[in-house]
Amino acid sequence: MAHRPTIADVARRAGVSRSAVSFVLNDRPGLSAETTARIRAAIDELGWRPSRPAQALSRGKAGALGLVVTREPGLLGADPFFPAFIAGIESVLSERGDGLVLHVTDLGREQAVYERLAADRRVDGVFVTDLRVGDPRPALVRAVGLPAVVLGRPEWAEGLCAVELDDLPAFETAVGHLAALGHSRIAHVEGPTEFRHAQRRRRAWQDAMSARGLATDLVLPGGFTAQGGATATRELLALPEPPTAIVFANDLAATAGLAVAQELGVSVPGDLSVVGYDDTPLARFTHPPLSSARANAEGWGIAAARALDLVVKDGSAPDVVLPPAEFLPRGSVGPAPTA
Numbered sequence: 001m002a003h004r005p006t007i008a009d010v011a012r013r014a015g016v017s018r019s020a021v022s023f024v025l026n027d028r029p030g031l032s033a034e035t036t037a038r039i040r041a042a043i044d045e046l047g048w049r050p051s052r053p054a055q056a057l058s059r060g061k062a063g064a065l066g067l068v069v070t071r072e073p074g075l076l077g078a079d080p081f082f083p084a085f086i087a088g089i090e091s092v093l094s095e096r097g098d099g100l101v102l103h104v105t106d107l108g109r110e111q112a113v114y115e116r117l118a119a120d121r122r123v124d125g126v127f128v129t130d131l132r133v134g135d136p137r138p139a140l141v142r143a144v145g146l147p148a149v150v151l152g153r154p155e156w157a158e159g160l161c162a163v164e165l166d167d168l169p170a171f172e173t174a175v176g177h178l179a180a181l182g183h184s185r186i187a188h189v190e191g192p193t194e195f196r197h198a199q200r201r202r203r204a205w206q207d208a209m210s211a212r213g214l215a216t217d218l219v220l221p222g223g224f225t226a227q228g229g230a231t232a233t234r235e236l237l238a239l240p241e242p243p244t245a246i247v248f249a250n251d252l253a254a255t256a257g258l259a260v261a262q263e264l265g266v267s268v269p270g271d272l273s274v275v276g277y278d279d280t281p282l283a284r285f286t287h288p289p290l291s292s293a294r295a296n297a298e299g300w301g302i303a304a305a306r307a308l309d310l311v312v313k314d315g316s317a318p319d320v321v322l323p324p325a326e327f328l329p330r331g332s333v334g335p336a337p338t339a
Contacts, residue, residue, distance in 0.1 A: 005046040013042035064099045065089065065308055066123035066146075070110050070130065079224060080251055080280040081297050088301020089127070092309075111140060118144035125149070125312045127304055131156045131196045147311040149304055154319050156196055161317040163304045167197065167277065168204045170293035170325035174247055174275045175208035177329055182336035183245040183273065187218035189232040189257065191249035198224070201249050201277070218243050222253040229253025233260040237272070244272060244336045251276035251283055251292055258286055258332060269334030279328060288331030295325040 011018045016039060023031055024039045031039075042048075067089070069082065089100055101123050103113050114137070117123050125147035128137050138158035141148040150157035153164055178186050188205045191198030206216045220235060222228035229248055233256070236243055248254035254276030258268060266272050268288060276283060279294035303320050310317035 005048040007048070009046055010039065010042045010048050013046060014039045062121055062124050063097075064101050064123045065093065065305065066101045066103070066117050066126040067129070068103045068105060068110065068113050068117075068126060070105055070107055072104075072106075078226065078252060080278050081295075084297035085129075085301040085304075088298040088303075089305045090301075091298075092302055092305035111136070114140055114146065115144055118146045125308045127151065127308065128160070132194045133196060133199070135196075147308065147315075149308045149311060149317070151300065151304060152196060153200075157319075161307050161311055161319060163300065163307050163320040163322070165295055165300050165322040166324040167201055167293065167295065168324070170277065170295075170327045171201055171204035171247065172208045173327040174291070174293065175205060175212070177327065178245045178247075178273060178275070178333065178336075179212050179214065181273070181334065184214055184336070185218065185241065185243040186214065186245045186247060187220070187236050187243035189220055189222035189229055189236075189246060189248045189253055191222065191224045193221070198249055205247055222249055224250050224253060226252050226256040229256035230260045233257035234264075237261065237264060237266060242272075245275070245333075246272065247275045249277060251278040251280045251290060254290055254292070255282070255286055258290060268332055271337050273333040273336075275327075275333060277325070284330070286332070291328060291330045291333040293325040293327050296322070 007018050007021050010021050014021070016035060020031060020035065021039055024036055067086070071079075086100065086102070093100060101117070105113050114126070117126065123146070126141060128141065128148050128150045131150065131152045138150065138160050141160070149161045149163055151163055154162040156162070175186060186209060188202060190202045193199065202219065209216045218236065220232040222232045229252065232253070233246065236246060237260070246257060248257060254274055258274050261268050261272050261274070268274055274290065276290050276292040277295070278297070279292040283290040283292045300322060303322055307317045307320050
């Protein structure tokens with residue numbers, strides 16, 4: 001195997017010390033222009049590249065950001081939000097060669113994961129997602145000394161930097177659109193009730209229904225999963241007076257609900273209108289195309305990464321408010337069926 005050049009090889013080629021090479025790599029003053037040029041020429045001639053871990057150690061940084069997701073691994077892969085969100089983070093980190101450390105864990109091991117990331121200095125900061133009611137993580141990251149940004153409302157962040165994308169307007173618009181089409185029995189299949197954003201989506205649906213004098217009793221759990229969406233749809237369509245429209249908490253549950261309706265011979269949108277949330281790429285290719293809300297998860301990841309960079313650098317950053325989610329009506333929504 002060919003010998004891989006080292007910093008010592010560069011120093012010998014340039015006729016300088018290893019510390020002088022480090023000065024050039026870290027843009028430190030103190031070397032003449034001629035010496036600096038000689039070192040850079042040696043680096044190019046040898047094709048040497050510095051070790052990212054070594055550079056991070058010399059600068060007191062890990063060169064990575066962390067994302068801890070407390071979900072079952074299989075559910076993480078099926079959730080359309082996280083791949084796009086992670087892509088946004090990576091687009092920022094890749095510009096400088098840094099990385100993302102992803103941990104998928106459960107509630108029992110969550111605290112230990114954060115403590116280990118901080119103790120081992122494996123990351124420079126963390127993204128806190130899926131805020132729960134009574135969530136201990138804002139206090140935890142402070143206690144272990146991890147810079148952090150929170151995805152969600154500022155009041156959920158407990159003083160940490162919050163990066164918010166409001167989903168309320170999309171749910172209000174969706175219900176208003178359905179009501180204008182004559183729907184009065186509009187059901188909601190909600191996400192996990194422990195998640196603050198799932199509760200907020202349910203409240204948005206409830207408030208929009210109540211504002212129009214419509215009943216808010218048609219609510220079933222869906223858990224952001226395909227199985228949950230399918231089960232809830234079967235139960236709703238089996239009612240003596242089934243809903244004429246269902247607003248799901250995400251596209252995964254809505255797509256499963258759409259398939260169940262078609263399996264049962266329920267015409268969409270002739271007998272049932274279906275609305276999702278996330279506007280995943282497949283939403284436009286279902287039959288009929290799924291009405292949804294565009295939340296731009298990738299843009300959220302970009303904004304969160306930039307905000308966390310500021311927190312790592314300066315110790316804090318102002319809250320970030322992104323454009324709200326936008327309701328996109330498509331072929332899965334139509335006028336309410338006549339009796």
